[in-house]
Amino acid sequence: MDRVDLAIVGGGVIGAVIAREAVAASPGATVAVLERGLAGQGASSRSAGVHFPRGGTERVRSMSAYSQGVWERLAAELDLPIRTVDATVVSAGNVDGVSPVYLGLGDETAPAHDWAAAPGTRAWDLDGCHYADVQAVAGRVLAGLRDRVTVLEGTEVTELSSEGGYHRLTLGSGRELLARRVVLAPGPWIGHPAWAELVAPLGLRVKKVVAAHIEGAPAAGDPLVVFHDEDAFVLPLPERGHYLFSYTCDRWDVTPDGVGPALEPSDLDDARAVLGRFAPGLVDQCTSGRVFCDAYSPDREPVVAELLPGLVFAGAANGSGYRLAPAIAAETVAALDLTPTGTIPQPLQRQS
Ligand SMILES: Cc1cc2nc3c(=O)[nH]c(=O)nc-3n(C[C@H](O)[C@H](O)[C@H](O)COP(=O)(O)OP(=O)(O)OC[C@H]3O[C@@H](n4cnc5c(N)ncnc54)[C@H](O)[C@@H]3O)c2cc1C
CATH class of the missing domain: 3.50.50.60 (FAD/NAD(P)-binding domain)
Incomplete structure (x- = not known):
């Protein structure tokens, strides 16, 4: 043995x-x-592989800061497929509601896109973001x-x-x-x-995780837009020729061997409903995506x-x-x- x-x-x-x-x-x-x-x-x-320096608790914020440092070092050491990306955090709230969650939220800025500029929306720069082919x-x-x-x-x-x-x-x-x-x-x-x-x-419980794909070639320098209030983000993927839209799917107690690789019709309906709240112009381009699941703790x-x-x-x-x-x-x-x-x-x- x-x-x-x-x-x-x-x-x-x-x-x-x-x-x-x-x-x-x-x-x-x-x-x-x-x-x-x-x-x-x-x-x-299936991961979108996004890192943003964020956490809902002190422990997660500290894990996020530590992990960012390690990924940056390993990316160089092992030539990992990790790409830095500019990022903007968007919220209808004020900075006091947003800044505790992020590490080093930057200056207030103009929303990155017309579709991220709903009335009353404010935006802030966020440094240190990247995404990876996980x-x-x-x-x-x-x-x-x-x-x-x-x-x-x-x-x-x-x-x-x-x-x-x-x-x-x-x-x-x-x-x-x-x-x-x-x-x-x-x-x-x-x-x-x-x-x-x-x-x-x-x-622990297992929750379905869905990220929709939005057709349309990202422009050079397009930022990651984090919709703080929705716990969602739009990530430009120029190397794949489309955007990725991650939102919070609320389907619990699935099993990894039961979740197929294909989206169910309701997955896209749900994605479009969330996307339509702040980017109605993108809804028709939200036509495909990726789906799997992850383990969640209490x-x-x-x-x-x-x-x-x-x-x-x-x-x-x-x-x-x-x-x-x-x-x-x-x-x-x-x-x-x-x-x-x-x-x-x-x-x-x-x-x-
Ligand atoms: C659509 C989607 C988007 C996501 N986006 C992000 C994101 O932007 N940023 C982020 O940080 N995270 C994201 N995640 C979450 C992230 O991908 C996962 O948390 C992470 O990949 C989990 O890694 P893991 O190694 O624990 O699990 P896995 O990658 O699932 O690895 C576990 C491995 O265990 C193996 N295994 C299971 N049972 C056995 C067994 N009996 N014997 C031997 N091997 C076994 C499996 O084959 C599997 O390869 C996303 C997830 C999904 C589904």
Whole structure:
């Protein structure tokens, strides 16, 4: 039977960044990433990949600031497909209602587009935003680790049990793996029978997430427009030749294997209804999109929780798992007490 110091279940963006943080913290540790499909093909593959420095609570704002720094560094180090974008926050309220949520909201400015200038609307610049091809980011982060981390794709973890300080993972192939530490980073697959009971006390739920595509080639320098009051945004995607419209879909308790890749007619109806409130001129161009789901926590903060000694759940980032992945990874590795077998314990090194 194979043994590793750390098994990470899930090769999405969160699992990939945890693997990177784990080998940085504990270079001699043996680490395996177990992914039932291909790396990055879960929720990460449908992600809009937007980072804006924002958070509804102090912890999330601090995770957002930390993660921004890590993504900027990794983008340069690993040549990741991450593109900076100018951004404007739009609201019908005043600055006191908007500024607590964002880090370093800039000066008041003119709304970026006619369609973002409903009567009474105000706009502010927002620095530090970017967007990423999240599936490619997950793949590239793992690619850079292949000499130090065993990445097993097409490998489902079918059972999980714990005994004598080890966790036994049964793989779809019938092979078994004994791990001193386990991270569950399954994205929206929180209900997998191997861990559903363990995860249940966290009170997580899975919500459908939809982003519509708006036809029309973005102009050079077009900004990301964040509609603060609607919890929505319009992102120009010049490399794809269209805009993306993200809004809050309210369909709860879906399953990742039940949400197909295709939009339902009601998804576009819902998107158009929200879009029509501030950009009626764009509604007819809102013709397609992307859909999947994500895990959400009761308090809308990401979850890093030790479920059993040495077994940590990491995720439930409430539709923000790309932008908060580095901070989730740092918290996860800190929770793991990850010391390589047979070496002198060393303090964890946190990335700054
Ligand atoms: C349409 C859409 C738009 C989004 N936009 C944004 C955005 O703009 N900004 C942002 O920050 N976030 C956004 N998100 C959210 C973000 O994409 C997710 O929070 C993030 O991708 C979650 O990463 P993850 O690694 O936890 O999950 P995943 O990417 O789903 O990875 C989990 C992996 O676990 C694997 N797995 C599951 N069960 C098993 C098993 N039994 N054995 C082995 N492997 C298993 C799956 O195959 C999967 O690859 C969006 C999401 C969607 C759907």
